[in-house]
Amino acid sequence: xxxILIVVGTESGNAQMVAELLEDELGAMDHAMExxxxxxAAAMDLAGRDVVLICCSTHGDGELPDNIQPLADSLEQDKxxxxxxxxxxxxxxxxxxxxxxxxGGKTMDGLFAARGARKIGERLEVDACTQPLPDEDALEWxxxxxxxx
Ligand SMILES: Cc1cc2nc3c(=O)[nH]c(=O)nc-3n(C[C@H](O)[C@H](O)[C@H](O)COP(=O)(O)O)c2cc1C
Numbered sequence: 001x002x003x004i005l006i007v008v009g010t011e012s013g014n015a016q017m018v019a020e021l022l023e024d025e026l027g028a029m030d031h032a033m034e035x036x037x038x039x040x041a042a043a044m045d046l047a048g049r050d051v052v053l054i055c056c057s058t059h060g061d062g063e064l065p066d067n068i069q070p071l072a073d074s075l076e077q078d079k080x081x082x083x084x085x086x087x088x089x090x091x092x093x094x095x096x097x098x099x100x101x102x103x104g105g106k107t108m109d110g111l112f113a114a115r116g117a118r119k120i121g122e123r124l125e126v127d128a129c130t131q132p133l134p135d136e137d138a139l140e141w142x143x144x145x146x147x148x149x
Contacts, residue, residue: 001030001031001032002031002032002050002051002146002149003031003032003034003049003050003051004026004031004032004033004034004051004052004053004146005034005035005036005044005049005051005052005053006019006022006023006033006034006035006036006052006053006055007036007037007044007052007053007054007055007056007068007071007108008035008036008037008055008056008067008068009039009054009055009056009057009064009065009067009068009104009105009108010037010056010057010065010067010068011057011059011065011066011067012057014057014092014128014134015055015056015057015065015090015092015134016037017134017135018055018090018092018126018134018135018138019035019037019055020035021135021138021139022053022055022138022139022142023035025139025142025143026142026143026146029143029146031146037067037068038067039066039067039068039069039070039071040070040071040074044071046080046082046085047080049084049085050084050085050086051085051086051087051120051149052085052086052087052088052112052117053087053088053089053090053142053145054087054088054089054090054105054108054109054112055090055092055138056068056089056090056091056092056104056105056108057091057092057093057104057105058091058092058093058094058097058100058101058102058103058104058105059104061097061100062097062099062100062103062104063103063104064104064107064108065104068104068108071108072107072108072111075111075112075114075115076111079115080115081115081116082112082115082116082117083115083116083117083118085112085117085118086117086118086119086120086149087112087117087118087119087120088119088120088121088123088124088142088145089105089108089109089112089119089123089124090105090123090124090126090138090141090142091104091105091106091109091123091124091125091126092104092105092126092128092134093105093125093126093127093128094127094128094129095127095129095130096129101125101127102123102125102126105123105125106123109123120145120148120149121141121144121145121148124137124138124141126138
């Protein structure tokens with residue numbers, strides 16, 4: 001059993017829906033799941049975490065959703081040591097935005113890596129254009145991901 005914190009970045013709810021499905025499904029596999037979506041790094045208590053799953057969409061022109069921006073700002077400005085953290089990334093985007101596809105998830109991936117966190121597995125990039133139900137892809141990916149922890 002692993003304690004897993006899912007950090008959600010969402011504007012219109014898709015990433016939240018994915019996170020809630022994973023909370024249920026991985027929880028049923030006896031992992032202890034918690035979702036945080038307020039974006040406040042202090043509230044997430046990353047210092048006390050071992051495994052983080054980032055589930056983040058992209059908005060604007062390759063920008064982060066508003067709710068996760070405070071966490072991104074904190075990682076950039078406060079530069080916490082996250083070398084104790086293993087993390088994975090589910091990035092939601094749309095290939096129509098060719099230049100900025102999944103930039104939100106890519107940005108969070110880069111911020112965690114820059115703080116010394118260790119990525120487990122490859123980042124999943126879900127294209128809303130070809131996969132209208134992002135939770136199916138995400139669940140398949142996540143079941144594999146937890147075996148790598
Ligand atoms: C106004 C707007 C801007 C978007 N910009 C991007 C973008 O720059 N890159 C990208 O990959 N996807 C972009 N998307 C697609 C969203 O990331 C995608 O629809 C995602 O599933 C939304 O998830 P959410 O409901 O959790 O926010 C954009 C969507 C909207 C509505």
